Every structure is written in C-alpha cells, then in structure tokens.
Amino acid sequence: MLRRCWALVLGAGLLVWSGTLNNSFHYDDFHSIVDNIYLRVTSLDAGVIGTYFTEPGTFSVDAEKGMYRPLLVTSFAMNYATAVWLGLGGYHVVGYHVVNIALHLGSALIVSWLTGLLGGSARARLLAGLLFVLHPVASEPVNYISSRSESLSVMFYLLAVCLFLRAEYGRYLWRWGTWVAMAAGLLSKSTMITLPAALLLLDVLVISSRDPRRVARRLLSHHLAGWILAIAYLVIVSVNGWLGRSLAQDVRAPWSQALTQVKAAVYYMALLATPVHQSVEPQFAEQSSFGPEVVGPVLLIASMAGIVLWLVRSGHWRVLFLLSCACLHLLPTLVVPLNVLVNERRAYGPLAILCIGAGIFLALMRLPKCGSVKNLGRVLVVAGCTVLGVLSVERSRVWADEFSLWGDAVRKAPRMSRAHLYLGNAYKDAAQHATDLGVRNRYWQAATGAYARAYEEARDLDLQLRALNNKGGVHMVMFGEARRAGNEDRALEELASAEEAFKVTVAQNPFYADAIINLGSTALHAARLAGLAGRRQEHESLLRQSIERYLEALRVLPNHSQAHGNLGVAYQDLGELDEAQRHYRHAVYLNPKDWLTLKNLANVLFELSSSDLENGRTEIAGDRLAEGRTFVLQALRLNPAVPNGRQVLQAIESRLQALRGRG
16 A cells, blocks of 8 residues: 555656756856856766865855755766766756656655654555645745755655654664764755754654653663764864854844744745745845734744644644644744745745645545535545646746746745846846847846846845846946947946946945956956057056956955956957966866857967967967867857857868868
8 A cells, every 4th residue: 555655646746847857957056056166077986075075165166155065065966977977968957857856756755654654544644745745835846956955854854753763663773774864964954953853852742652751761772863963963064164154144133033034934834825826035024123014923823832732732742743843844944044034945844744744634534425426535635636736837837947937036026136136137148148139138128127126125235236236247238239339428338337336336345256357347348448549558557457356356256257257358358368268268167158258268269379370380270270169169059149259160260271271
C-alpha cells in the first residue's frame, strides 16, 4: 500500500511540475549561480568541494552576499559540471530544475512516510503526500533555483524526524542517521538549527506523553547529539565570519521587527490556507508602530493560546506537536531581521508539517451520504487535488521568465519598489537585445518609467540607490542613441543627467561598485568627446580618471566583470592594447555571456593583428584573427543587436581572407 501511495504522489507531482523545466533563472540566481565563478568546475575533486565547506564567499560572486551553505553550493557545482559533461553548457537551466523537482518529490514521499510513523492510516499518508506535492506554495522552491536551499533543508529536516521516530521501533542505529540528516540540513540552510527543539517536543508530546519523566532519562542518550551539532554549527559560522557579518547588519529595530513579523505570521497562515494571489514580492510593508494594521493579527495569534490549551486538555498531542513544530520551523525568520520581509519559500517547511496534520484529519472525517453520489470522499479529494494542481501549474507559468514574473508582481503589488526595479531590468535586457530601433526605444522608455517608480516607492536607501543607479544607466544608453542620431545637444543633456544620478548614488554609498563603475563610464564618454574635439590632454586625463574609478570598484568587488570589461575599453582608447586584452579576457572569464565584452575582445585582437602584420608575425596575426572571429560570433549568437558586431566580424573575415590569399 505504501508503494502505491508513493507512486500516486510521484505521478501527481511529475504531472504538475514537469512544465517548469525550461523556466529561466531569476533574481539571486544570477549572483549565486550564473555569475558565480566558484561553481565553474568540470570535475568535483576534494580540493574544490573543500573550499565550499570553508569559505562562505564561494556562495556568490559578490563577497558581501556570502552565506555558509556548502551543500547547496556543491549541488550547484554538480549541476554545472554535469551540464558541461553532457555538452549542454554549464548554465543549461533544465538540469537545475530537474534537481529542484526531484527534491520536492523526495520531500513529498518523506511527508507520506512521516504521516504513517505518527500513526496516520494509509489514506492519511496518501492525502498528506498529495496535499504537499500539489500545493501552490511549493511553486517558489520548485521554480526558483536559488530556493533549493529551502528544499534541501526541509527534506533533511523531515528525514531526520522520520529516522528519530524509526529508531523507537528497535533500530537504534537509525538515530545516528538523524544526526547525519541534521548535519546535511545545517550545511544547506541555517533554519535547520531548530531541529533539536522539535525532536524534544516530539519526545515530550508524542513518544513519552504518557510518562513525562521518561524524557529526562533520555536527554543524554537521545537528544544531546543534536544540541552538540547545533553548537558546533554556530562555532563554525562564527569562526568563518559569516555569523558575525549577518548579525552586524542593522536591518530594523527589535520593536519594528516584532510588529512586522506579527503581521507576517498571519500572512503565512493566509497563504497556506488560501494559496491565491501569490506574488514573488507581495504587498507587505514594515510596521514601526502599534496601529490598526496589527490589532487583528495580534488578536488572532493570541486566540491560538486558547486552541493550544484546548489541545492540551483534550490530549491531542500529535496535533499539538505538528502545530508547535510548524511554528518552530518558521521562528528563525520571524525573529532575525531580514531584508526581505516575507516570501513564499519560508512557508515551505511549515506547509510540509501542516500537510501531515491535514492528511490525518481528513482521513478521519466521515462524510454523510449525498444522494446517488458514491464515494463522495474520493470525489472531493480528486476535485481538491485538481484545484491545487491547476493553481500550481498557473503559478509556474508566471515563473517562465523575468517579464512574466516581475510583471505579475507589479500588478499584484504596485507599491513594492523591488518589483518595479526588476521589471525595469527586464525591459533593459529586452532593449539591449532588440534590433528594431522603435522597439528598442519603447523598451528603454518602459525601463526608465519602472526605475522612476521604483525610486518613488523605495522605503529603504539600498533600493532607492539601486533604482537611481539603473535610471542613470538608461540615461547613458540614451546618450549613445542621441549621438548615433546626430543630436549632440540632447546627447550632452543625457550624459549630464547620468553623471548627476551616479554622483548622488556614490555620495550616498561610497562602496556601491556598480555606481562607481558607471561614474567612471561617464568620464570615459566625456574623454571620447574631448578626443573628437581635438583636446588630447583632456582626453587622456579623463581616460585616466575613468580607469581610477574602475580600479576603485574592483577594490570593493574584485570579481566584478563589468569593471574589468570597462577597463579594457579605457585602455584600448589609450592605445594600451595588451592591457586592454588582459582585462577583456578576465571579464569574459568572469562572465562568459557578456556579449559586449566578447565583441570588444574580438576588436582588440583585430587591432593587435595589425601590429603583428607590420612586424612580419603573420602566423600570430592569423591566430589572433581566428580567435577574434570566434569571440565575435559568440557575441552575435548571444545578442544579434550587439553594436558594431557585424562590422567587426566583416573586418576580421576580410583580413583572414587576405592572409589566405597571401598563403
């Protein structure tokens, strides 16, 4: 019966989630996966894996975003290496989604198993597994690759509880499996640290509920190892510096955090009960004072004390354990101030636990007869599962690409700055890939509007500055468009607007690398204007100024590909071609899909080949041109609209043809 139950759960899960395989990377995926140079390995030896377990910085290309999640990083590196081995390229998104789906299905099977271990019937096991595998709240952990940390930690959390219970049936060694699963969970996400408290509750409320004194006798033999693991984890993250950096962030005051998370708790309740109107960035504001917005949530949470008291008096220990465990799993994100106030993936663990209780409850229900309808319970189960499945499929379609995801977020949460910011980024990316001038201008205008709205709605300085920086970036693009159209007055206005935006951003945050780079680029463009006007001294001075800005950004973020790419441009303008080539190559190493730098590298190789030909180094010139041709073709495949890409390709092919003629 258990195998049949698992087969039905797996079948339902595959039917609903298989359509997500081609959904794109999103949000944090770019800094933690796509741009993360630490994942770009073709084979995983002990040395490579060891760095993931010792260096939190390997989590992201941005050192400031480092987290200690070595097992998660290892899984990403395995995805990359497998995709390369299969000849698909390290960032073929299907393999990443296959792993995310497999983790969700595995967790659903463990939910069914745990339901049985807690005394649930075969029907309860099936219902719990189906509820969990089909619930729309799982759409974020399934579709959002970076949310794999949640999937991994929840799977190991549930497995640890199962193994702890299984050890009660005479298999003592299974308890050691509990601590192995706990260690794996901690190496995936820090929320696993609540497991020892959950197991203690399990012992008190379920295993030893008839003999409370038995718990005291079992503390050393059954629970001490878990607490030691938790302490060891805290020591590790303290020594490697990650815990200190996390706690040092001044996100919000304790009182504001408490009020905000009171509302958040009710938000998660509503999300689990009625999974509609979902959004990657829900309309949710920080609460800094006690007002009408929190009165209802406070009263609702207070009323739960009455429910708990009733459960205690009635002896419903399993229900009390499941409710307590769900709250305990959510506790770290409610207590610790985080930049993102609420999101769906934080409800994934509580969902798994509550689905167990829901499965047991529904299996015990006795429905009255309804006319000629036979097996009314089965009809309702099929109908309910169908509704959940349809909602999950529809939600997964929203995760197809950046336009659909952030467009949906803006429609549902028009006051959330982050949604407008990322929608602006989607418009910007579309504009850069558009070949039609009219379409490209419409996208740039839409991006400008989105960034302006993001700036207007921003409630914190970080989002405000990101919006302002990105808006300045659009002014830079419009500067280029105006110059190509021959409108020099408008071009100067756009460049001045861009420079002002970047100066304000850097003044507010001197360590904002992107803004520092952009400010350097305004000097670069000003240098080119000075060069065209014949002001050579000013031209060189501005180029040196831009180089200093780019180097300043690299002191903040040493692995910033754009800084290296722009350094290449500045050195090329100065005529220092070898230095330009070095920085272009490093930029391409950091970001192999940077189509503009690929084209620039091809161009500088073309220029270097001229010197080779003048000095009789024909073979070296041929090698440079062949390599340059490869780079510019890569750039055109990534973006057919890359500026001057076809001209560079034509120049390289003409010179290659001339060399063949000589031969």
